[in-house]
Amino acid sequence: MKIGLAIENKTNLKLFVEEFGLHYDIVLLTENNILNDNFDLIIVDRLNFDYYKSKIIEAKTDQKPSILPVLLIVEQKYRKRLKSEIFDYIEDIIWIPVYKDEIIARVQNMLTIRNLSKKQKKVTKSLNEDKIKLNQELKIKNKELKKRIVEAIHLLVKASEFKDVETSEHIKRVGKYARLVANIHERDSNFSINIFYAAPMHDIGKIGIPESILLKNGKLTNSEFKKIKEHPSIGHKILQEGNTEVMKMGTNIALHHHEYYDGSGYPEGLSGKDISLEGRIMTICDVYDALRSERPYKKPYSHDKAIDIILNGDERTSPDQFDPNLLDILKKNHKEFDNIYKKSII
Ligand SMILES: [Fe+2]
Numbered sequence: 478m479k480i481g482l483a484i485e486n487k488t489n490l491k492l493f494v495e496e497f498g499l500h501y502d503i504v505l506l507t508e509n510n511i512l513n514d515n516f517d518l519i520i521v522d523r524l525n526f527d528y529y530k531s532k533i534i535e536a537k538t539d540q541k542p543s544i545l546p547v548l549l550i551v552e553q554k555y556r557k558r559l560k561s562e563i564f565d566y567i568e569d570i571i572w573i574p575v576y577k578d579e580i581i582a583r584v585q586n587m588l589t590i591r592n593l594s595k596k597q598k599k600v601t602k603s604l605n606e607d608k609i610k611l612n613q614e615l616k617i618k619n620k621e622l623k624k625r626i627v628e629a630i631h632l633l634v635k636a637s638e639f640k641d642v643e644t645s646e647h648i649k650r651v652g653k654y655a656r657l658v659a660n661i662h663e664r665d666s667n668f669s670i671n672i673f674y675a676a677p678m679h680d681i682g683k684i685g686i687p688e689s690i691l692l693k694n695g696k697l698t699n700s701e702f703k704k705i706k707e708h709p710s711i712g713h714k715i716l717q718e719g720n721t722e723v724m725k726m727g728t729n730i731a732l733h734h735h736e737y738y739d740g741s742g743y744p745e746g747l748s749g750k751d752i753s754l755e756g757r758i759m760t761i762c763d764v765y766d767a768l769r770s771e772r773p774y775k776k777p778y779s780h781d782k783a784i785d786i787i788l789n790g791d792e793r794t795s796p797d798q799f800d801p802n803l804l805d806i807l808k809k810n811h812k813e814f815d816n817i818y819k820k821s822i823i
């Protein structure tokens with residue numbers, strides 16, 4: 478171990494060198510070596526302490542969390558004048574005249590403190606390394622879990638595609654529109670990510686509707702239309718067992734995506750904020766994309782026509798059906814909707 482000495486009194490200096498020189502590496506303190514020599518103990522008298530104080534503080538800070546002990550040697554006559562703040566910078570004091578037995582005991586105490594603090598540093602370092610490793614493993618596990626959830630959603634949506642007249646492009650686009658609106662409305666990235674994955678499940682309940690109705694070319698009878706209107710409740714039943722945030726959001730979206738802000742929608746005729754935010758977002762995105770897409774009863778509309786119908790209404794659609802805040806978002810960001818649509822059909 479290395480001890481740095483700065484003692485003016487020759488007799489005292491000799492005593493320390495003779496006593497510890499054989500067992501330890503003794504080095505006289507200079508302004509340069511305090512910071513560079515990685516001392517295990519500094520023994521310094523009062524005048525040298527004042528002279529080297531700033532460097533000693535710097536060396537102690539550098540070695541944290543290990544303790545670099547400082548042993549101060551002071552004449553008895555200064556006992557009363559010594560300020561208590563001195564103990565912020567030193568670990569112990571030896572009063573002059575110094576006694577051999579006393580310095581041996583004090584120096585050994587200081588070196589024990591040094592050794593223990595070094596061991597502590599090692600333990601802290603390895604604990605920190607374990608913590609980093611655990612965090613990394615947790616991140617990988619979370620990623621895997623998210624992957625599995627997304628995979629389950631894709632499989633569910635795929636199953637519904639077998640029966641549905643809606644295309645897989647429509648399903649992907651609604652997720653993108655919903656994420657765009659959620660980003661502007663919520664500014665909560667978790668909400669936006671969840672709605673991106675949850676939106677494609679909006680029509681999952683169509684799995685429970687007979688194909689003869691879903692794929693019928695002509696006009697639906699009243700009872701057939703009634704049957705189709707069951708798909709939000711069926712979707713809700715399928716998804717409500719899910720425990721993840723995405724699945725909970727998907728459950729709300731499935732149940733609420735045909736509810737209208739003015740209460741004219743189905744299945745429950747909910748209105749205003751009784752409809753979940755994700756449901757309200759889904760409705761506006763679904764209607765926009767339906768207007769852009771070809772349906773058995775209509776040709777695809779241009780972007781301008783689709784926006785005009787949503788903002789100003791036509792014989793089937795009224796702006797009152799939508800959350801006014803979301804209408805405003807659509808109005809200000811309608812070009813982004815068009816971009817999402819155009820990118821998907823290239
Ligand atoms: Fe639907």
Ligand SMILES: [Fe+2]
Binds near residue numbers: 679
């Ligand atoms: Fe849809």
